[in-house]
Amino acid sequence: MIGLVVAVMAAAMSIVTDYTGRAELFGGLGILAAAVASGAALRLRAESQRRSREQIRNQERVDLARELHDSVAHHVSAITLQAQAGRAVAAQRPEAALEALAVVEGEAARTLAEMRAVVRVLRDRQPVQYAPRAGAADLASLARDHPTPVIDVETAGDFSGLRPQVDAAIYRIAQESVTNALRHARGVTRVHVLVTQSASAVRLRVSDDGHPEPARATTHGFGLVGMSERAQLLGGTLHAGPAPHGGWIVDAELPKELPR
Secondary structure: OHHHHHHHHHHHHHHHHHHHEEHHHHHHHHHHHHHHHHHHHHHHHHHHHHHHHHHHHHHHHHHHHHHHHHHHHHHHHHHHHHHHHHHOOOOHHHHHHHHHHHHHHHHHHHHHHHHHHHHEEEHHHOOOOOOOOHHHHHHHHHHHHHOOOOOEEEOOOOOOOOOOHHHHHHHHHHHHHHHHHHEEEEEEEEEEEEEEEEEOOOEEEEEEEEEEEEHHHOOOOOOHHHHHHHHHHHOOOOEEEEEEEOOOOEEEEEEEEOOO
């Protein structure tokens, strides 16, 4: 702006003291306007690049936060449940308490490994060789991770042809839904995970028979936000809320083909 003021003042003085005709006047003003336009264009381009970089950084932070929440929260919930179960049976069945401690140790080790991977990305700013992502074919592991309450996993169809992004999203949404049921539903005895597919989409439903906490029906934590973001990024939909006859239902539908 200071340079523009100086240039305008110089041009005005030149016109006043050395005016030679309209052609020179318009030619000088044209050169001045071209310089101003070039500077403005360069400034707008630099600002656009800065905003683009900031948007990319923000998206990377959101992705990392979502992965950290979905993976670590699930393992921590399993640790909590196993610790509670071990404490409840320690006096009457010491061997069961030892089994619970072994599960806690395994979950803690996996949590630490995933947290280290995320920290390495943040500190070194270099890609990390992650373990293969779990997909729809690995949903049965959710039932093995939590013997009580009962978790039923039912799948239909062949998932080998799914795109990796859709396959991973199905597992992550189911994992987070099961974690939410175990953490927030009171008196839950059964969680049912159902995955079906059509020619164009994959549908996931996770339902439980518990009683939702009062705050759960009105507030949405990071888990529900992360699940909704996963579905939306893939062109799908996700709805979560209390069931008409009690319990909680999460319905997600993801297209097999990614949106262009």
